[in-house]
């Protein structure tokens with residue numbers, strides 16, 4: 363059986379990428395693809411290694427049925443580029459940080475999350491990035507969830523054919 367492994371990447375690994383991880387885990391479970399798609403997240407920075415997701419991210423996610431409480435911050439490391447099939451960055455700065463440390467032969471595994479939003483979903487047309495909500499208000503965390511839900515739906519649809527026997 364084929365499996366696919368994905369790592370979502372942001373700056374701190376306490377707001378955006380854990381949210382993407384929680385949303386994707388939920389959608390994968392709903393699609394009965396647990397065990398076929400492995401999901402993780404990481405940050406490019408070091409500030410929040412070992413920390414639980416930001417309280418505001420956890421609260422907003424819990425209201426939509428996603429439990430982020432067990433996740434802990436970690437920093438992306440070079441072995442991750444070998445280990446994962448896709449490393450999906452939340453914004454251009456994260457993508458650039460990944461490119462800097464990614465071995466050249468693994469560079470085609472690097473993507474932006476918003477590339478996966480289905481074309482039919484016009485809410486996010488032309489949007490390349492998931493903005494960092496850390497220094498903003500509660501609305502920013504709702505937007506992160508909206509963007510993650512839309513993009514993960516497209517990501518799952520894109521992966522489905524690759525999982526066929």
Ligand code: 4NP
Pocket residue numbers: 372373374375376377378379405409410494495496
């Ligand atoms: P994230 O948000 O990259 O979505 O986890 C941030 C969390 C913490 C910081 C910046 C962004 N920080 O500067 O500590």
